[in-house]
Amino acid sequence: MDISTIIKIVVAISAILGAAKVIYEFTLGGHTRRREEYRFAKEFLNDLYKVDEADKLHPLAVERGFYAIAGTSSIKADDVEYLLTLLSPDKALKDYVLSRACVEIDHKTQRVQFRAKYASVFARFWRKVWWLLIYFVASLLAASPLVLTGPLGLPTRFMWLAIVTIPCGGLYAYLALRDFIKITRAEALVKDQKKHTPAIQVDRNK
Numbered sequence: 001m002d003i004s005t006i007i008k009i010v011v012a013i014s015a016i017l018g019a020a021k022v023i024y025e026f027t028l029g030g031h032t033r034r035r036e037e038y039r040f041a042k043e044f045l046n047d048l049y050k051v052d053e054a055d056k057l058h059p060l061a062v063e064r065g066f067y068a069i070a071g072t073s074s075i076k077a078d079d080v081e082y083l084l085t086l087l088s089p090d091k092a093l094k095d096y097v098l099s100r101a102c103v104e105i106d107h108k109t110q111r112v113q114f115r116a117k118y119a120s121v122f123a124r125f126w127r128k129v130w131w132l133l134i135y136f137v138a139s140l141l142a143a144s145p146l147v148l149t150g151p152l153g154l155p156t157r158f159m160w161l162a163i164v165t166i167p168c169g170g171l172y173a174y175l176a177l178r179d180f181i182k183i184t185r186a187e188a189l190v191k192d193q194k195k196h197t198p199a200i201q202v203d204r205n206k
Contacts, residue, residue: 041069072097079105092189099186112190124183131183134176142169 044065047057057065066080067073070093079096082105086092096103102118105111118124145161 044069069093070097075100078107082107082110086193088192092192095185095189099182099189102182102186103189112193114186114190118183118186124187128180128183131176131180135173135180138169138173138176140169142166142173144169 048062048065063077066077069084070080075097080093083089083093083096096105096112101115102124103112103114106113113119114124118127142165143162145165
C-alpha cells in the first residue's frame with residue numbers, strides 16, 4: 001500500500017468523523033434562532049403566569065404556545081409543560097422532541113420512561129452498535145469510488161460512481177447516525193431526571 005493510498009484512507013476516515021460531528025450538531029439544533037426563541041419564551045411564559053385573572057390566556061393560546069416552544073405539534077402540550085419543570089428545560093425539551101420514539105412521559109408518576117422496546121440496557125446497546133456500524137459502512141460506501149479506484153487499479157472513470165454512491169450512502173449514513181443519537185439523548189434525558197424540580201406554582205388569587 002503506497003503513501004497516496006494511505007493518505008486517501010486517512011482523509012476518508014476524517015471526513016466520516018467530521019460528517020458525524022456536523023450531523024450531531026445539526027440534529028440537536030443550531031444557534032441561529034436562539035435570540036428569537038428567547039424572546040418568544042420570555043413573552044409566552046410571562047403571559048402564562050400572569051397574576052391577574054383578566055389577563056389569563058385562552059387554553060388554545062396556551063396549547064399553541066407550548067407547541068411553539070417545542071418547535072413541533074407532534075408531542076402533547078402537557079408533555080411540554082412537564083419538561084419545562086426540569087432543570088435545563090431547553091435541553092430536556094430538545095432531547096424529548098428528538099428521542100420521543102424511544103421515551104414517553106408517565107404523568108401519573110411524573111417521570112420520563114423508556115418505551116417497552118427500549119426498556120432494557122441490552123436492547124439499547126445492540127441498537128446503538130448496529131446504527132454505528134450502518135453509519136460507517138454507508139459512509140465508506142459513499143466514499144468508496146474515490147478511495148478504492150487507485151488501490152484496485154481501476155480506471156479513473158470509476159470515480160464518477162461517486163455521483164451515485166455519495167448521495168445514496170450519505171443518506172443512509174445520516175439516517176443511521178440520527179437513530180443512534182435518538183437513543184443516546186433518550187438515555188441522557190431519563191438519567192437527568194434525578195435533577196427534577198417541582199413546577200412553579202403561581203397563586204393567581206393574589
